Amino acid sequence: MLSIRHFSKVYKGGKKAVDDLNLHIDKGDLYGFIGHNGAGKTTTLKAVVGILDFEEGEIEIDGTSILKNPLECKSKIAYIPDNPDLYEHLTGIQYLSFIADIYGVAKEERESRIKKYADQFELTSSLGDLISSYSHGMKQKLAIIAALVHKPKLLILDEPFVGLDPKAAHTLKQIMQEVCAEGGAIFFSTHVLEVAEKLCNKLAIIQKGRLVVAGKTEDVKGNQSLEDLFMELTRHE
Numbered sequence: 609m610l611s612i613r614h615f616s617k618v619y620k621g622g623k624k625a626v627d628d629l630n631l632h633i634d635k636g637d638l639y640g641f642i643g644h645n646g647a648g649k650t651t652t653l654k655a656v657v658g659i660l661d662f663e664e665g666e667i668e669i670d671g672t673s674i675l676k677n678p679l680e681c682k683s684k685i686a687y688i689p690d691n692p693d694l695y696e697h698l699t700g701i702q703y704l705s706f707i708a709d710i711y712g713v714a715k716e717e718r719e720s721r722i723k724k725y726a727d728q729f730e731l732t733s734s735l736g737d738l739i740s741s742y743s744h745g746m747k748q749k750l751a752i753i754a755a756l757v758h759k760p761k762l763l764i765l766d767e768p769f770v771g772l773d774p775k776a777a778h779t780l781k782q783i784m785q786e787v788c789a790e791g792g793a794i795f796f797s798t799h800v801l802e803v804a805e806k807l808c809n810k811l812a813i814i815q816k817g818r819l820v821v822a823g824k825t826e827d828v829k830g831n832q833s834l835e836d837l838f839m840e841l842t843r844h845e
């Protein structure tokens with residue numbers, strides 16, 4: 609579903625943020641991406657979704673190159689950045705309809721998907737309100753619903769649990785598991801190691817732009833907790 613091969617990114621000014629990264633995410637994978645602040649997670653996620661140019665390496669979504677055919681790739685994915693910017697002058701439902709229009713989602717399908725996820729996140733009664741009146745968590749929930757409205761094959765999430773209350777975080781975990789059980793795939797960054805450990809079937813740890821370890825959660829962790837492993841692998845940071 610997602611193949612990252614020999615990906616490197618050097619920012620203007622010479623900073624090498626990611627160095628020769630190789631990762632493969634299959635259909636059904638719930639894949640956690642872990643690393644210290646500045647390790648290169650957001651840089652990787654932005655390159656995957658086609659909003660950050662790169663010169664070295666190849667990234668393919670469902671067999672299609674994000675550099676050569678970005679539109680086809682973007683039709684199959686959804687991305688939620690760590691701080692989503694929404695159109696504040698629209699109401700929640702206007703925003704969701706706008707996103708559904710962009711992806712050409714049929715009326716009945718969009719209505720049922722919006723209802724399902726808005727009910728789950730207890731946002732239904734606020735959908736008629738202006739986004740500018742939403743709290744940070746409500747905006748985060750709206751961004752999640754918008755990402756799910758076209759049933760993407762691949763969801764890319766940058767620290768999706770930040771700002772969510774415990775109930776909303778629980779709902780999001782359930783939705784993520786459901787998406788993957790139905791054959792979708794999710795690649796997400798997080799600093800919440802307990803969540804990654806419990807939720808993900810695969811994990812990757814990145815440090816200073818280089819992959820430290822990647823694979824099935826049980827193989828990566830062995831008998832220790834993810835926190836112990838993470839501290840051990842990154843202790844020279």
Ligand SMILES: Nc1ncnc2c1ncn2[C@@H]1O[C@H](COP(=O)(O)OP(=O)(O)OP(=O)(O)O)[C@@H](O)[C@H]1O
Pocket residue numbers: 619620621623624625643644645646647648649650651652
């Ligand atoms: N636009 C930019 N220009 C120059 N350097 C950048 C730019 N964006 C990020 N960097 C640098 O690239 C490195 C990786 O940053 P990145 O945002 O990918 O880290 P991260 O793992 O997502 O961190 P965090 O957990 O804090 O979000 C950092 O050293 C950062 O300073």
